[in-house]
Amino acid sequence: MKIYATLLLSSAILLSPITMAKMASADESVIAERQSNFKQTGMAMRMMRGHIQAGDFEAISASADAISNWAQAMPDFFPQGTGPDDVSTRTAANQSIWDRWDEFTALANDNYDAAMTLKVAASNEDSGAVMEAMQNLGRTCGACHSPFKD
Numbered sequence: 001m002k003i004y005a006t007l008l009l010s011s012a013i014l015l016s017p018i019t020m021a022k023m024a025s026a027d028e029s030v031i032a033e034r035q036s037n038f039k040q041t042g043m044a045m046r047m048m049r050g051h052i053q054a055g056d057f058e059a060i061s062a063s064a065d066a067i068s069n070w071a072q073a074m075p076d077f078f079p080q081g082t083g084p085d086d087v088s089t090r091t092a093a094n095q096s097i098w099d100r101w102d103e104f105t106a107l108a109n110d111n112y113d114a115a116m117t118l119k120v121a122a123s124n125e126d127s128g129a130v131m132e133a134m135q136n137l138g139r140t141c142g143a144c145h146s147p148f149k150d
């Protein structure tokens with residue numbers, strides 16, 4: 001009986017780090033994915049300036065499309081348990097995202113709307129509207145970063 005209890009205890013000790021390691025890696029991969037998507041968005045925004053200077057409306061439209069797709073998917077890449085209090089991975093996500101979730105998703109939605117407005121302006125080949133939409137889109141990035149990105 002004593003041996004059995006010891007066996008049970010040791011298997012519990014052996015199991016728990018494995019389970020924890022598995023959970024940590026799922027969280028780490030979603031964090032890595034969102035960071036990679038944000039990096040691509042940052043790159044798309046930098047390239048957008050070149051597209052605007054070149055008057056390349058097709059490229060503006062394609063980039064705006066990619067940004068809007070990411071804006072729509074964004075909340076799914078912030079599951080519970082992927083904040084700085086929960087993981088050892090480096091993340092610039094502020095823990096308050098999960099306390100003020102509705103505010104966070106509303107800001108992602110503003111980002112989506114602004115990207116769609118830019119896309120429409122590009123398909124109308126309206127340079128003035130493109131400039132205005134681009135500025136507004138940039139503001140929606142900052143509007144989320146200031147409360148929610150450290």
Ligand code: HEC
Pocket residue numbers: 031034035036038039041042045067074090091092093094104105107108111137138140141142144145148149
């Ligand atoms: C609704 C909130 C929100 C919006 C909108 C948003 N971001 Fe972010 N962004 C974040 C958060 C949170 C992080 C930190 C992610 C992490 O480290 O886990 C981040 C990280 C980043 C990073 C750093 C990625 C890295 O790890 O190197 C870049 C670049 C970035 N965002 C660019 C943008 C651009 C450009 C836009 C607008 C087109 C934008 N973001 C819109 C919340 C947002």
